[in-house]
Amino acid sequence: MHADACTGPETDALPFTNSHRTLRRYSADGRILGGRLIGDPGAFAYALREAFDDPDVEFVHVRAVEYGCFLYEVARPRL
16 A cells, blocks of 8 residues: 555566565455475476465465465465
């Protein structure tokens, strides 16, 4: 959130992928279905693809490793 209007991100790339992160998987009703520690920033896209290969996963939370802080949510891609 920003106090003032902004134009949004400068790119369509996911933010905060250049560091260690935790991806936590959730079902549509909010149950945690598992997670993965991402130590290599290059593995981020693969880990998201892997998460959504599970049909029960509806969304994934991207979290900081240091304190577990929620950064953002990635929803299941819709075709």
